[in-house]
Amino acid sequence: MATWVTGNVVQIKHWRDGLFSLIVHAPIYPFTAGQFTKIGMNINGNKIQRAYSYVNAPQNSNLEFYLIAVPNGKLSQALHKLQSGNQIMITKEAAGLFVLNKIPPCQNLWMIATGTAIGPYLSILEHGKELERFKRIILIYAVRFVHNLNYLPQMLKLQHRYNDKLQIQIIISQEKVPGYLMGRIPTLIANGSLELAVDLNLNAKNSHVMICGNPNMIVDTQQLLNNSRGMRKNSKYNPGHITIENYW
Template identity: 45%
Template structure:
């Protein structure tokens, strides 16, 4: 294996959503990736190239490349990325990595996607690709954030609802505010007490459901615990299960 190749890209747009939440749209010639994969972004900071992994939010083959950031979780690099302006250079790895892709998810009727914060990014990439709609009858996207201001990409999500109707369901969790049509609390609790399934109008079961968990490691760990108690198991290549996981830090 040679050294990973870096390509120089250019920032097209920096969208500041909230104090610590932003999106970068980047123009760069990278290799084709699979929806759900991540790459590395880097900047030269005080003479050193600082790199971190970030999931593609944009769908494969689409330009510009799009990434969703939360400055608090990874310090130095994201706090430099947040200040980038249109035309600024940015380094990006030519090849993507990662196994948080549909290739790794066994067949089922229903696909449940659970994400916290910027952990929604790989799901938006997957949902903007044709394969997921060909493979699953029903898709539930669950996005957990702290406050209403953190709930982004609602226009895109509304387009999925419009296009796929009853086949697509979106459920937001907001932990620090009470907001209509959202669940006030955390995903693991709602998995335990049944309130999520009640809100969505679908049942999670071993026979028909596949689950993907992405984002905050505490959510992933706690949700896994609840799901295991309900008979679900982690999906591994040799022993297929129902839960596919990606931790964000």
């Protein structure tokens, strides 16, 4: 049974298109970078709870979440209306296997995200542990518009920190922006544009792919990697090349 504690909202940053960042203080147990927790609120007498990934590194006491107010979404709409000083409920325990210590040995780690699912990668990269074993880390991030790149300054700082080891490739699906790819992740893998842009081959021999976010993107990408690259899902007893986290 999860242990629920009170979280105090210390900051809420509103971005465009219903995106927002929530910063909370709460007495949680330590978590592993890449994991999620549950946030809850009483709405019309009912406790509504949903999963949200930590954006902050485990050592940071500002618990940060990156959300989108889903149209007609029960909890995300209520969270969107919060102000600093308000309280929420949060589980002390984190959960999830979208963590580095579940990834089998490999040379190159590909981190693929859409929308708010950049969070777990920021947590992992800010934490900075267990990354020595990878030769290269390629962070692929797809959003609709360039104005949705709310964490770009933090991503660029991380790129600077990791130097040549971390490569970031932004994909914008709805507008053409110089320096960024345009389109959708599976299409850009299938037509070779993504590998050309990062100058690296994505294959089962030396790569592991983490994929997080939009479930349709995950299904399509996983199917493509399976059919065209012979990559299969990683599991405890059957090591593979793909680790996924579906957001809905």
